[in-house]
Amino acid sequence: MATRSMKVRRCGVVMIEPREEHELDIAGLFAGTHAVRARVKLVALAPHAGDEIELDEAEVAALGRVGDTDWIDRDALTARVPEAVIDSLLAKGLFVGDGEADARMRERDETVRNVHWKPLSAVAHAFSRWHEAGVDEDVRITRHRTLTELIRESGPPPPHITSRAAPEQRQSLPEPRLTAIDAILARRATCRNFDTAGTLDLERFGDVLKRVVGCQAEVEILPGTKALKKAHPSGGSLHPLEAYLVVQRVAGVAPGLYHYHVTAHALEPVATLEPVALRDFAMRCVAGQDFFADAHALLIITARFERTFWKYRSHPKAYRAIVLEVGHVSQNLYLTATELGMGAFVTAAINEVDIEQRLGLDALRESPIAVLGFGPRASQKTMLEFDPLGEVWDGDALKASTTQGTARRHPPSA
Numbered sequence: 001m002a003t004r005s006m007k008v009r010r011c012g013v014v015m016i017e018p019r020e021e022h023e024l025d026i027a028g029l030f031a032g033t034h035a036v037r038a039r040v041k042l043v044a045l046a047p048h049a050g051d052e053i054e055l056d057e058a059e060v061a062a063l064g065r066v067g068d069t070d071w072i073d074r075d076a077l078t079a080r081v082p083e084a085v086i087d088s089l090l091a092k093g094l095f096v097g098d099g100e101a102d103a104r105m106r107e108r109d110e111t112v113r114n115v116h117w118k119p120l121s122a123v124a125h126a127f128s129r130w131h132e133a134g135v136d137e138d139v140r141i142t143r144h145r146t147l148t149e150l151i152r153e154s155g156p157p158p159p160h161i162t163s164r165a166a167p168e169q170r171q172s173l174p175e176p177r178l179t180a181i182d183a184i185l186a187r188r189a190t191c192r193n194f195d196t197a198g199t200l201d202l203e204r205f206g207d208v209l210k211r212v213v214g215c216q217a218e219v220e221i222l223p224g225t226k227a228l229k230k231a232h233p234s235g236g237s238l239h240p241l242e243a244y245l246v247v248q249r250v251a252g253v254a255p256g257l258y259h260y261h262v263t264a265h266a267l268e269p270v271a272t273l274e275p276v277a278l279r280d281f282a283m284r285c286v287a288g289q290d291f292f293a294d295a296h297a298l299l300i301i302t303a304r305f306e307r308t309f310w311k312y313r314s315h316p317k318a319y320r321a322i323v324l325e326v327g328h329v330s331q332n333l334y335l336t337a338t339e340l341g342m343g344a345f346v347t348a349a350i351n352e353v354d355i356e357q358r359l360g361l362d363a364l365r366e367s368p369i370a371v372l373g374f375g376p377r378a379s380q381k382t383m384l385e386f387d388p389l390g391e392v393w394d395g396d397a398l399k400a401s402t403t404q405g406t407a408r409r410h411p412p413s414a
């Protein structure tokens with residue numbers, strides 16, 4: 001029996017998706033009329049609730065009658081919403097009560113509000129996360145479709161280039177000049193062939209972290225408020241990204257999970273895992289793509305949303321800016337690893353939920369956006385890489401020039 005003095009309001013963020021489902025219709029199949037039956041269900045996407053929630057029409061109507069700001073006396077609400085619907089929406093966490101029974105959902109709802117998520121971004125973030133994808137399947141069989149198959153199923157892709165003016169209207173640009181970075185850009189190729197027998201030396205491991213996720217300066221911009229200067233740009237200069245490492249084969253570093261401390265330029269242990277568990281976690285990180293899980297070190301890039309949303313509150317561009325920022329980090333990793341004679345990769349096909357659980361993260365506050373990886377390449381190529389000019393591979397053999405790094409020590413600081 002509900003407590004009469006209870007107060008209720010709607011959760012802060014919920015969106016409704018009318019979703020058509022197709023199911024096998026055995027009766028129709030035998031009658032020879034139709035094999036598949038379509039049904040439209042109403043799905044609530046509420047980031048604080050975690051899972052998708054199916055609703056009926058009365059529940060959807062009730063959500064439209066109750067605001068998310070003021071607390072309403074439950075007795076008064078029964079004039080607008082039937083008792084049974086109030087109960088079911090409270091049970092589903094889409095109405096939030098002020099009593100002890102609703103404390104957990106209320107706290108989750110308050111997190112969405114306090115982190116200052118833009119509703120569209122919160123829904124996109126919460127419901128694009130994977131859990132255990134690629135764990136019990138061979139991704140090469142289930143996900144890999146050849147170009148020929150894709151074209152057969154979907155027709156040709158949109159054209160690979162576009163043009164907006166007639167050729168005679170084009171203004172030609174000077175012949176491009178070549179500088180040192182061109183050689184690095186030319187050798188950059190997503191690595192799917194890591195050297196699984198060897199280890200990565202500690203020097204290059206540290207160099208990569210310093211350049212890619214480290215900082216060059218920590219500045220007190222106002223009394224008590226500090227900001228970091230890093231190699232990549234950051235929306236509002238807030239630098240919300242964090243780096244965690246799955247260290248598998250790095251000389252002088254015990255295999256395990258670490259957090260990178262950005263100003264100390266040091267590893268902080270998060271968990272020590274047995275080799276089998278570590279490999280299993282690496283595979284989960286990259287959703288079963290074993291050629292990426294083979295990297296000597298994986299770099300999990302998470303975002304602390306609160307940090308960016310502190311300035312850009314409920315802002316339509318804030319989440320997008322964070323995702324863009326990870327792209328900059330990724331390219332810096334590719335260039336740094338290439339310059340140091342190593343391979344690198346980035347993937348967005350990641351099991352965010354498994355990573356959050358292992359690192360103890362609350363997805364509404366901090367969550368992984370991409371997983372990167374780096375390390376020396378194998379001497380022989382077994383997995384496909386895109387190297388049309390033969391800058392990295394000579395047939396299936398690694399070119400010697402690919403492995404030549406040009407690092408030298410920083411001068412000792414004064």
Ligand SMILES: Cc1cc2nc3c(=O)[nH]c(=O)nc-3n(C[C@H](O)[C@H](O)[C@H](O)COP(=O)(O)O)c2cc1C
Pocket residue numbers: 188189190191289346347348349385386387
């Ligand atoms: C955001 C992003 C996600 C990617 N995810 C994957 C992935 O899951 N698996 C994979 O094999 N490659 C992945 N790639 C690498 C692309 O397949 C690769 O960049 C593309 O084939 C071009 O090759 P290149 O990087 O060597 O030029 C990803 C690239 C980007 C930018």
